[in-house]
Amino acid sequence: MNYTNQPKGRMDRFRQAALESFKTHRLFWMFTILLWTKSLIAYQFFFNIPAENAVQAFILIINPLSFTLFLFAFSFFFGGNKRKWALYSLYLVSSLILFADTTYYREFTDFLTVPVLFQSSNMETLSSSFLSLLEWKDLLLLGDLVVLPFLLWKMKETSQASQRRVLITFTAAAAMFGFNLVLAETERPELLTRSFDRELLVKNLGTFNFHVYDAMLQTKTSAQKALADGSELDEVENFTRQNYAAPDPEMFGKYKGKNVIVVSFESAQNFTHNMKASNGEYITPNLNELIEESHYWPNYYHTTGQGKTSDAEFALDNSLYGLSRGGVYFTNADNEYNALPEVIKEDNYYSAVFHANNKSFWNRDQMYQNIGVDKFYDEASYDLGNPEDMTEWGLLDDEFFLQSIPMLEELPEPYYAKFLTLTNHFPYTMPSEKHELVPKFETNSTTLNNFPQALAYQDYALGLFIDELKANGTWDDTIFIVYGDHYGISTNHNAAMADLLGKDELTPYDVAKLQAVPFAIHLPGQDKGEVHETIGSHVDMNPTIQHLLGIDTSEQVGFGNDLFSKEHYDRAIFRDGTVVTQDHLFTQSICYDAKTGEVAEDGAVCTPLEEEANKILEMNDQLIYSDLLRFKQDQ
Numbered sequence: 001m002n003y004t005n006q007p008k009g010r011m012d013r014f015r016q017a018a019l020e021s022f023k024t025h026r027l028f029w030m031f032t033i034l035l036w037t038k039s040l041i042a043y044q045f046f047f048n049i050p051a052e053n054a055v056q057a058f059i060l061i062i063n064p065l066s067f068t069l070f071l072f073a074f075s076f077f078f079g080g081n082k083r084k085w086a087l088y089s090l091y092l093v094s095s096l097i098l099f100a101d102t103t104y105y106r107e108f109t110d111f112l113t114v115p116v117l118f119q120s121s122n123m124e125t126l127s128s129s130f131l132s133l134l135e136w137k138d139l140l141l142l143g144d145l146v147v148l149p150f151l152l153w154k155m156k157e158t159s160q161a162s163q164r165r166v167l168i169t170f171t172a173a174a175a176m177f178g179f180n181l182v183l184a185e186t187e188r189p190e191l192l193t194r195s196f197d198r199e200l201l202v203k204n205l206g207t208f209n210f211h212v213y214d215a216m217l218q219t220k221t222s223a224q225k226a227l228a229d230g231s232e233l234d235e236v237e238n239f240t241r242q243n244y245a246a247p248d249p250e251m252f253g254k255y256k257g258k259n260v261i262v263v264s265f266e267s268a269q270n271f272t273h274n275m276k277a278s279n280g281e282y283i284t285p286n287l288n289e290l291i292e293e294s295h296y297w298p299n300y301y302h303t304t305g306q307g308k309t310s311d312a313e314f315a316l317d318n319s320l321y322g323l324s325r326g327g328v329y330f331t332n333a334d335n336e337y338n339a340l341p342e343v344i345k346e347d348n349y350y351s352a353v354f355h356a357n358n359k360s361f362w363n364r365d366q367m368y369q370n371i372g373v374d375k376f377y378d379e380a381s382y383d384l385g386n387p388e389d390m391t392e393w394g395l396l397d398d399e400f401f402l403q404s405i406p407m408l409e410e411l412p413e414p415y416y417a418k419f420l421t422l423t424n425h426f427p428y429t430m431p432s433e434k435h436e437l438v439p440k441f442e443t444n445s446t447t448l449n450n451f452p453q454a455l456a457y458q459d460y461a462l463g464l465f466i467d468e469l470k471a472n473g474t475w476d477d478t479i480f481i482v483y484g485d486h487y488g489i490s491t492n493h494n495a496a497m498a499d500l501l502g503k504d505e506l507t508p509y510d511v512a513k514l515q516a517v518p519f520a521i522h523l524p525g526q527d528k529g530e531v532h533e534t535i536g537s538h539v540d541m542n543p544t545i546q547h548l549l550g551i552d553t554s555e556q557v558g559f560g561n562d563l564f565s566k567e568h569y570d571r572a573i574f575r576d577g578t579v580v581t582q583d584h585l586f587t588q589s590i591c592y593d594a595k596t597g598e599v600a601e602d603g604a605v606c607t608p609l610e611e612e613a614n615k616i617l618e619m620n621d622q623l624i625y626s627d628l629l630r631f632k633q634d635q
Contacts, residue, residue: 025165027155028075031087032068034144035094039064039207041140046102048109048491049203055187056203059180063206066177071208073169084152092145094208099141101207103134107426109490111198111210113325114218116306177209188589198324199576200589214325224622230631236619237557237632244554245543245561245568253550256347258524259414259478260545263465264312265458266421267428267488270298270516271501272455277438283452286463290482291520292529297563300519303538304486305575309420310362312485315538316418317341317371319558321575321620328624329367336630338556339371340542341416344549350374350412354404355420356382356395377407391431397423397461405468419465421458424488428454445496448489455488477524479548483541484517508588509597512578523548535580536563537572557629559616571609573616579609586610 043049043060051057071090078086104112184191184204191204192213202210265287272283273291282288304311307327314328315321317339322328328335341351352375359365359378368376382395382403389399400422408417428450430436437456440449462482469475489497494506503510519536521544539560543553547562561568572580578587584606585592591606592599600606623629 027084027087027152028072031091032072035068035071035091036064038095038098038141039068042098042102042207045137045140047105047202048494049199051203055183059183059187059204062176063180063184063204063209066173066180067206067208067212069169069176070173073166073173076166076169081156084155088148088152091148095141095145097211098207099138102138102141106135106492107490109492110306111202111207113198113214113306116326180205180209217325224625225627228626228628228631230628232622232626233557233628233631236623236628239616239619240557240559241554243559243561243569245565246554247547247562248564248566251564252547255479255524255548256550257414258549259474260349260416260481260549261408261469261474261478262316262416262418262481262483262541263462264309264418264420264485265462265482265518266309266424266485267426268424268455268458268484268518269488269514270300270484270518271514272452273298273518275452277452277456278442279439281438283438283456284459286459286466287482287518287520290462290466290480290522291518293527294480294520294522295526295530295532295564296520297532297534297536298516299533299535299572299580300483300517301515301535301537301572301574301580302484302486302517303573303575307362309485310364310367311575312483312538313418313420315560316483316541319539319542319556319560320623321539321559321573321617323621323624324575324617327362329363332624332627333363333367333370335370335624335627336632337371338558338629338632340545341374342372343546343551343556344416345372347549347551348414350415351417352377352408352411352415353418353420354381354400354407355379355422356384356400356403357393357420357422375411377404381407388431391423391425391429393425394422396431396435397421397458398464401461401465402468405465405472408474409472421461423461424451424454424458426488428488430454430457441500443496443499445493448493448496448500451488479524479545480522481520481541481545483519483538486517487515489514507597508590509585509592512574512580512585512587513597515574515578532563534563534568535570535572535582536561536568540568557623557632559620573613575617577610577613577617579606579613581609584609586613 040061049060051060071094072087075083075086075090101112104110104116188200188204191200198210201213205213268284268287274288275283277283302312303315303321305322305324305327307314307322307329310327310329311322318337323331341349344351351373353364353368353373354377355364356379359376359380365376365378379394382400384390384395386399389396394400395403401419404419411417427447430453435457436453437460438452441452443449466475466480469478469480491506491511494511497514498504498506498510506514537560539558540563541560542558543556543560544563546553547564553562570582574580574587579585581594583594584600585594586606586609590599591603
């Protein structure tokens with residue numbers, strides 16, 4: 001027997017079978033290749049997903065294939081011309097999902113999740129911002145959807161698919177996914193346990209496989225609450241007790257009974273602190289002045305995820321992180337919490353929130369009611385009749401603060417009042433030239449160029465507010481806090497940001513450092529500022545405020561520390577797993593020297609930081625998804 005020609009014969013048969021498949025099922029292969037190509041176009045031109053080595057580059061190329069094969073295999077259940085329209089329908093839906101991903105990523109540098117899609121009540125307010133996100137290159141994702149129906153109309157599809165063909169296609173899709181997953185797990189072990197790092201998941205699994213995985217997570221988390229029995233709470237409580245930072249005796253209770261006003265400074269980042277515009281004027285002169293006479297933390301970071309401003313509020317009130325997917329205000333608004341408005345009510349504090357926007361935006365009306373907020377002044381409390389006082393997001397901040405003063409004066413004392421600003425919001429355009437207090441930046445990013453004008457107006461409004469508080473005597477009897485809620489400029493503008501900051505490019509270290517946001521506390525009677533170099537984040541606000549008011553937090557469940565405490569843990573954990581400490585910064589699986597920004601010689605020094613951050617984020621998510629604090633109430 002001649003064995004020499006057997007391999008060649010097998011190759012010839014495989015080649016013949018492949019050619020026959022392409023000829024018989026040409027539309028199946030056409031749509032498969034189109035969606036595969038479109039996914040690669042999104043990776044290259046829409047998403048910022050770097051490949052550090054050849055294996056990662058290969059994974060990026062192959063990861064759309066398993067889904068496309070699996071998806072279009074369903075078309076084989078249709079015969080004749082029905083199949084071509086089934087193929088087109090599947091392709092249409094997939095293209096729209098990819099377009100939604102790229103549009104969302106353009107603003108938030110993040111990927112859509114199921115909980116975000118449930119936030120439909122936000123869509124009306126977001127519509128104008130969505131239009132500003134559209135670009136001509138979107139035609140690469142949508143243009144063929146218009147042309148294809150005309151081409152398909154003239155084509156006839158008469159082929160039938162055998163059961164064997166269907167089985168082979170689904171098997172090939174599963175094999176391709178398995179191969180992809182093995183490569184991904186080799187490149188990044190324990191990949192599927194890092195659901196809080198969506199970029200890592202998309203990078204290794206692909207956008208569509210990520211959405212399938214996200215839907216599975218949604219099913220799992222929906223069941224968590226029903227199956228929880230409270231035993232998981234013990235681990236969380238033990239951890240938070242071990243990480244409790246005792247207050248500074250000199251500060252604890254020093255301002256008991258004082259009013260507390262907290263201002264959420266929309267989209268502000270620390271890179272603009274003491275920065276001048278091209279006309280020589282400071283962009284934030286009033287914030288600068290406040291910092292000069294307050295306690296200030298330059299190394300203070302936001303911890304927000306997809307919940308953005310609402311995540312910052314959630315951290316403030318609960319000393320907890322937002323979720324890895326969606327916003328807690330939507331997904332778990334009916335949970336049991338030990339929130340600041342409820343806690344300080346025991347000391348006879350009245351709580352109020354001021355926000356000149358729709359009360360249901362971010363589901364605030366439901367969440368506030370649940371956590372014990374006594375009064376919510378939403379847009380119905382304000383005069384919105386003058387178009388000159390409005391932006392696309394709502395009332396300009398100067399009018400917002402000025403109209404809020406009489407309402408504030410009516411609150412029972414002592415009170416905890418939170419003010420949520422609006423003006424400095426994407427796309428950062430001002431209503432008219434008279435509102436443009438400083439010149440724009442000059443970069444190749446329209447968003448970044450607009451940013452200083454919206455921020456300067458927000459700062460101007462803050463100055464008016466402080467002046468009014470001083471004029472009516474409130475200032476001297478109030479703890480006044482300003483915090484930046486989240487970043488204003490996403491990583492999609494890294495090139496322009498690098499140009500603005502005089503850098504060739506931004507490294508992951510630079511991007512992490514840019515997540516620092518303003519945080520200042522002005523205490524009653526204070527006239528001299530103090531700079532604290534310790535590292536803090538949003539989860540630290542809650543225990544800091546409570547200790548100033550003389551409230552013991554040692555038995556409370558939360559992941560923050562009092563920023564005035566000598567035992568404060570110098571650490572900031574981001575929602576994506578990034579960790580910042582005095583010595584090291586860990587982000588995107590890279591360990592940096594925190595002081596030099598250089599990659600650490602021994603990357604293993606960041607392993608304990610990564611492990612602890614993952615543990616904290618996992619406990620945080622379990623606490624929320626399982627509604628574990630309801631069991632604490634029963635103890």
